[in-house]
Amino acid sequence: MSAEVIVVGGGVIGLTTGIVLAESGHRVRVWSRDPAGATTSAVAGALWWPYRIEPERLVGEWALESLRVYGELAADPEATGVRLVRGVQYGERLAGLGDWAAHVAGLTEDAEGLWARLPLIDMPVHLGWLRARFEAAGGTVEERTVTDLAQVPADVVVNCTGLGARDLVPDPEVRPVRGQLVVVENPGIEEWFTSVDHEASETTYLFPQPDRLILGGTAQEDVWDLTPDPAVAEAIVARCARIRPEVAEAKVLDHRVGLRPVRPSVRIESEPMGRSLLVHNYGHGGAGVTVAWGSAEAAARLAAGRD
Template identity: 70%
Template sequence: MIVVGGGVIGLTTAVVLAERGRRVRVWTREPAEQTTSAVAGALWWPYRIEPEASAGEWALTSLSVYQELAERPGETGVRMVEGVQAGLRLDELGPWAGRVPELRETGEGLRALLPLIDMPVHLGWLRERFLAAGGVMEERSVSDLAEAVESDAVDAVVNCTGLGARDLVPDPAVRPVRGQLVVVENPGITTWFTAAGHGDARTTYFFPQPGGLICGGTADEDEWSLVPDPAVAEEILRRCAEVRPEIAGARVLGHRVGLRPTRHAVRLEREPVSGGRVLVHNYGHGGAGITVAWGCAEDVAQLVGG
């Protein structure tokens, strides 16, 4: 079996399949640390993802896994951290919200204890867990999914190529939503904060990570540039400092840009291919790939019979 794609969706899917006894190879164009997943702010929350009902179930499955992984934060990169989703109410969310422990309304919005994930650490941990289960990593570029489907001794292929699916499938419904972040020296902030409307192009959030305070952000549809915009970075810090004034004087450590692989709905389905082989698509998770990764991986395992 081949999993194409080495971001958080691909690696998590590969782990689940390998630990169920499947012989799995991951084909990835670049190391996990260079994927879009590596630059994510990485707070668990079903953000900009459809269909809502399925996404809620995938997210809750993943939440259970992250809660367990948070018992070993140094190893897995997962911590449970408290924070506020400003301006949100429970009745604005789907049924999944009622099953999130400690999610409650306050005068500011919704307060919760949620998984916050240090992605470079987590991606490295996923890779090692996959290898320990007997998996094989191969760095190679793929110009057509047929390369994987028609490989010798392959009975199934899982397409976890994210934005790459736009050309590989091809699926023009997959579009980039550009996100820009600024990492600053943490002035002592221990809780996360978000104020992000579902369709807003400008959002305000900050996440305390071990390598600094990650401040954001943007959600620019159909923007492909990976070059940080200094004016946008300045505006991000200004908005964050309106919430926590101490951010204004924090030393800037770096800038990050990622392209969320967005689609009108996640494509998680089995596609018939010739020769009795199985092709399963698992892409289009937008800004919520980390949030739904384990739930989607479980569904993939069912579709491939693993």
């Protein structure tokens, strides 16, 4: 008989891990403190690209597996929320990337930076699609708050709690990196743009979604505040307007803040927990969407005792 599994955490990592396990024949429940739309995943700009995540070799493998899946999902963008969109990583160079970059089709370098056609994901749509696929595989989602992993009643417990792992495990190596973004009406921008200094607390990006444009952003380490800062929002719009001047007059639709669960390296490992097996899958930083399917497969192998 397949093991009963409870996945704790209902963001993109938890739902994707639940899908892989359920479609492998396990009886799976996802326990989430918040509905998917209120998780950090829902705030993500969600361009596929390894960002603020280690270890590099494993991240490359997980990211490429996820890229393959997103390429398939992009065949039905209205349902899955996944589209392949062209854009530029301004100032980036191939020489600065890991071995994974050689496997990204169409990735080219010019004087501006690196150009590619990559998955850009509409997270509210995608999270809804993930839940529907999970439930179609026999899984169930329950809103529950977990304060002690050892009290979760299942043969296998998979910890996909992101930043929550800091207190729940506890793991003090998990830290927040605050991201703020501004959502505006799209004045006709069709290509994405990013300019990232990995040592700075400010980033610049423009991500066109079907009915809006997402402007960013920030990378403020060890900041827990989820309240949008009007001054930060104004600076974000100003930076993006220097790239595309038409942004300056775009109507603001929303302000969003999320806390990336950053760790020196992603934790995917298992340990005994009483009569249960505890599998950890957290610490994905700013690249949870980028590695979701690859890391889910790695966690599922541990849950099934194959690694």
